Amino acid sequence: QVQLVESGGGSVQAGGSLRLSCGYTRNVYCLGWFRQAPGKEREGVARIRTASGATFYADSVKGRFTISQDKARNTLYLQMNSLKPEDTAMYYCAAGGNSGCSSGSASGFGTWGQGTQVTVSS
Numbered sequence: 001q002v003q004l005v006e007s008g009g010g011s012v013q014a015g016g017s018l019r020l021s022c023g024y025t026r027n028v029y030c031l032g033w034f035r036q037a038p039g040k041e042r043e044g045v046a047r048i049r050t051a052s053g054a055t056f057y058a059d060s061v062k063g064r065f066t067i068s069q070d071k072a073r074n075t076l077y078l079q080m081n082s083l084k085p086e087d088t089a090m091y092y093c094a095a096g097g098n099s100g101c102s103s104g105s106a107s108g109f110g111t112w113g114q115g116t117q118v119t120v121s122s
Helices: 098-103
Strands: 004-007 010-013 018-024 030-036 043-049 055-057 065-070 075-080 089-096 109-112 116-121
Touching: 004 089, 018 030, 018 089, 018 116, 030 065, 030 075, 030 098, 030 109, 043 065, 043 075, 043 098, 055 065, 075 089, 089 098
Parallel strands: 010 116
Antiparallel strands: 004 018, 018 075, 030 043, 030 089, 043 055, 065 075, 089 109, 089 116
């Protein structure tokens, strides 16, 4: 059973940067970042195939966010640059199987971290 713990959230001005981290206890096929703002659906932000390193991004964050992994440290990262107020949300890391990386949907991820809040001010 994989366990996930996020860190690195906080408040930042628009245009600023944050780097989120997610420690995990065992590797799985797919690791991803999701976010959810109050009253809105959970949104897939980025995901990575752990074996190959192939990455996938939501259109809304392409060119601004970078997902990466450090296998030696069992850590997943999300580097967020050029942050916008609409990026404000609770961010979650998640672990899943093939269906997670294939579809990018939350249903493909079976294990979730506790979340870390990101707030971007105008």
